[in-house]
Amino acid sequence: MKLNAGIITEKLTETKEFYTNTLNFGVSFENDFYLLMHTPDKSAEIGFLKPNHPSQQPIFQLPFNGKGAYLTIEIEEVDKFYQELKNKGVAIEIEIRDEPWGDRHFAIVDPNGIGIDIVTYTKPE
Incomplete structure (x- = not known):
């Protein structure tokens, strides 16, 4: 079993910059509404999703507060x-x-x- 957490946020650009430049994370996958990043050793990942995206079900719509x-x-x-x-x-x-x-x-x-x-x-x- 593998776990990766996800945060729903409008700040995909700022988030990518922070995790890349500050924590040396890499990008595993990216499109216009989703960003999946990995730790430098690729042992863990975290996802970031734009809120209210039409491809997502209601439980994955509301932004993190x-x-x-x-x-x-x-x-x-x-x-x-x-x-x-x-x-x-x-x-x-x-x-x-x-x-x-x-x-x-x-x-x-x-x-x-x-x-x-x-x-x-x-x-x-």
């Missing part, structure tokens, strides 16, 4: 990636930090309002 969703991206060198994004001028929502439950992480926000937690897991204290 910008609240109540997040993504977690696990990487090996969170400090290095944090510095890369800072150097690019990417806005950091939560500065890099260690958590007692074993995360070293920071967070950014995509053009759709989705919080993205970028983490390296460590041993809990």
Whole structure:
């Protein structure tokens, strides 16, 4: 079984630019109403769909309202990636930090309002 999440948004262009330039994602598929992107190692994908598209059924019509969703991206060198994004001028929502439950992480926000937690897991204290 494979899972890929989808977000319904008017911001396909901004989303593609953000995920490509900020997170180094690639494009798996794209047309005028749908964008499927993959992580750099192609191990996971996320889709973005324009709202109210006539090819879609009603449950896939309403746009995401910008609240109540997040993504977690696990990487090996969170400090290095944090510095890369800072150097690019990417806005950091939560500065890099260690958590007692074993995360070293920071967070950014995509053009759709989705919080993205970028983490390296460590041993809990």
